[in-house]
Amino acid sequence: MALTTGSAIPKLEVTTKTSEGLDVIDTQAYFEGRKIIVFSVPGAFTATCSEKHLPGYVKHYDKFKSAGIDAIACLAVNDAHVMFAWAEQKQADGLIDLLADSRAVFSDELGLTTDMGPVLGIRASRSALIIEDGVITHFFKEAPKAFEVSDAESLLAIVSG
Numbered sequence: 646m647a648l649t650t651g652s653a654i655p656k657l658e659v660t661t662k663t664s665e666g667l668d669v670i671d672t673q674a675y676f677e678g679r680k681i682i683v684f685s686v687p688g689a690f691t692a693t694c695s696e697k698h699l700p701g702y703v704k705h706y707d708k709f710k711s712a713g714i715d716a717i718a719c720l721a722v723n724d725a726h727v728m729f730a731w732a733e734q735k736q737a738d739g740l741i742d743l744l745a746d747s748r749a750v751f752s753d754e755l756g757l758t759t760d761m762g763p764v765l766g767i768r769a770s771r772s773a774l775i776i777e778d779g780v781i782t783h784f785f786k787e788a789p790k791a792f793e794v795s796d797a798e799s800l801l802a803i804v805s806g
Contacts, residue, residue: 647756662729689731701797
């Protein structure tokens with residue numbers, strides 16, 4: 646069952662890694678009492694994700710914070726080690742929470758899983774969500790191969806509006 650606007654975030658676990666080590670995050674606890682933007686990408690180190698999606702959120706981080714966003718998270722069907730290496734390379738460490746959904750469980754609950762063929766396999770579709778106190782208030786899912794509604798500028802226009 647795919648979640649939509651108005652749905653509560655389910656209680657699941659995702660993994661993250663920082664310079665201090667690995668950590669398991671309870672999704673309900675993570676989103677509770679905060680306004681968070683989550684954008685999902687097909688994969689760390691892939692072309693659009695690395696050159697446009699993640700860098701846009703890093704570039705506009707301060708503007709999101711000024712607009713009342715408590716945190717920005719990136720969700721991908723990758724392991725936490727890959728996500729951390731990507732965050733370091735893109736200067737996102739300490740700014741963007743990189744949520745590793747290695748088994749695609751969270752992505753599947755959100756209705757984002759898609760089969761990207763023999764090279765990438767099952768991944769999360771490109772999307773963006775605004776979640777307030779554990780409830781999805783905005784949900785934008787890109788058409789295949791598109792990058793039009795989940796970019797940082799589009800989300801910034803919504804939260805600043």
